[in-house]
Amino acid sequence: MTTSAFPPGQPEPGTAETAAVTTGRRTAYLVALVILPVLTLAVAVPALWGWGIGPHDAVIAVVMYLVSVFGIAVGYHRHFTHRAFKCRRPLRIALMLAGGMALEGPVTLWAAEHRRHHKYADRAGDPHSPWRYGDSGPALLRGMAHAHVGWFYTARHRSVRQHWVPDLLADPDVRRFDSAYPAVAALSFLLPAAAGGLWTMSWTGVWTALFWGGLVRYAVVHHVTWSVNSVAHTFGERPFTTRDRSSNVRWVAFLTLGEGWHNWHHVEPTCARHGVLKGQMDPSARLIRWLERAGWAYGVRWPDPGHLAARRVEAGRGAPTARPPGQRARNGERDDVRRDDPRT
Numbered sequence: 001m002t003t004s005a006f007p008p009g010q011p012e013p014g015t016a017e018t019a020a021v022t023t024g025r026r027t028a029y030l031v032a033l034v035i036l037p038v039l040t041l042a043v044a045v046p047a048l049w050g051w052g053i054g055p056h057d058a059v060i061a062v063v064m065y066l067v068s069v070f071g072i073a074v075g076y077h078r079h080f081t082h083r084a085f086k087c088r089r090p091l092r093i094a095l096m097l098a099g100g101m102a103l104e105g106p107v108t109l110w111a112a113e114h115r116r117h118h119k120y121a122d123r124a125g126d127p128h129s130p131w132r133y134g135d136s137g138p139a140l141l142r143g144m145a146h147a148h149v150g151w152f153y154t155a156r157h158r159s160v161r162q163h164w165v166p167d168l169l170a171d172p173d174v175r176r177f178d179s180a181y182p183a184v185a186a187l188s189f190l191l192p193a194a195a196g197g198l199w200t201m202s203w204t205g206v207w208t209a210l211f212w213g214g215l216v217r218y219a220v221v222h223h224v225t226w227s228v229n230s231v232a233h234t235f236g237e238r239p240f241t242t243r244d245r246s247s248n249v250r251w252v253a254f255l256t257l258g259e260g261w262h263n264w265h266h267v268e269p270t271c272a273r274h275g276v277l278k279g280q281m282d283p284s285a286r287l288i289r290w291l292e293r294a295g296w297a298y299g300v301r302w303p304d305p306g307h308l309a310a311r312r313v314e315a316g317r318g319a320p321t322a323r324p325p326g327q328r329a330r331n332g333e334r335d336d337v338r339r340d341d342p343r344t
C-alpha cells in the first residue's frame with residue numbers, strides 16, 4: 001500500500017522559497033547533468049575494457065576526483081551550506097573553486113537547493129526525496145530515479161537564492177565566483193588536459209587526460225554525489241532519530257569521502273563530522289581537522305557526545321534514548337560511539 005507524503009501530481013507550491021524555472025534552463029540541466037555524464041560513461045566502459053587506462057590518466061583522474069569530491073563535501077556542503085566551520089579567505093576561495101570542479105553548479109545554487117532539502121527532508125517541498133511517489137516497489141524505484149537525476153529536469157520550481165542563501169550572496173567573492181562559473185567549468189576540463197599534455201609531452205596525453213580526468217571523472221563524481229540523495233535516503237541504517245529517512249550507507253560514504261553517513265547529518269546539519277560512530281571513516285572531517293590544526297579553519301563545530309547519545313535509537317525499540325543531552329553514558333553503553341575527541 002502506498003503511504004506517500006507526496007500525493008502524485010501535486011504541484012510544488014510557488015512561494016517566495018521557489019520560483020518557476022524556464023524550459024531552456026531545465027533542458028540545459030538535462031544535457032549537462034543527466035545525458036552527457038551517462039553518454040560519457042557509456043563510452044568509458046568499453047574503452048576501459050578494450051584499452052584500459054594508462055597510469056598518467058589514472059593519477060590525473062584520481063586527483064581530479066579527490067579535488068572535486070572534497071570540494072563538494074568540505075566546501076560547498078559543510079562550509080558554505082551548513083557553516084560547520086569558518087576559514088580564512090584564501091581557503092574559502094580554494095574550497096569554492098574545488099567544489100566548482102565537480103560541475104554541480106555555482107555554490108549559491110547548490111546551497112539553496114540543499115538548504116531547502118534539509119528544511120523539508122522527505123516531505124512535500126523536498127526537491128529530491130526518493131519517497132515522493134510512495135513506498136511501494138515501483139513508486140520507490142521511480143522516486144529513486146527522481147532523487148538521483150530526474151528532478152534536475154522535472155522540477156518546475158527551483159529554490160530562490162535570495163530566500164535561501166542571503167549570507168552567501170552578501171559575499172563579493174561568492175558573487176564573483178558565481179558570475180565566473182562558466183570559466184570555472186571550463187577549467188575543470190582544461191586542468192586535466194593540460195596536466196596530461198605536460199606530463200607526457202604529447203597531444204595524445206592531452207586528449208586521453210581530457211577524457212579520463214575531465215569527462216569520465218565528472219560523470220563519476222556526479223553519480224557518486226547524487227547517490228547521497230537517492231541511496232542514502234532509501235537504504236541503510238538509521239541509528240539516530242530523525243523525522244526524515246536519511247540513512248548510512250558504507251559504500252556511499254567511502255566514495256563521497258564521508259558524506260554517506262547521512263543519518264547523523266540530518267540530526268545536526270551544522271556538525272563538521274558526519275561519520276560519528278565507531279568505524280565510520282569520514283575523510284572530509286579528517287581534512288577539516290588538519291585545516292583546523294594548520295590554523296586555516298576555525299570555529300569548527302565538532303559533535304557533542306551528549307547530544308549524540310541522546311539522539312540514538314534504542315536497539316530493537318525504534319525510540320530515542322531518554323538520556324538528556326550532556327549526561328555521560330554508563331560504562332559498557334554506547335560502545336559503538338566514537339570515543340576519540342575529533343580535535344585531538
Ligand SMILES: [Zn+2]
Nearest residue numbers: 117121246262
Ligand atoms: Zn539528505
Ligand SMILES: [Zn+2]
Nearest residue numbers: 114118265269
Ligand atoms: Zn546537508
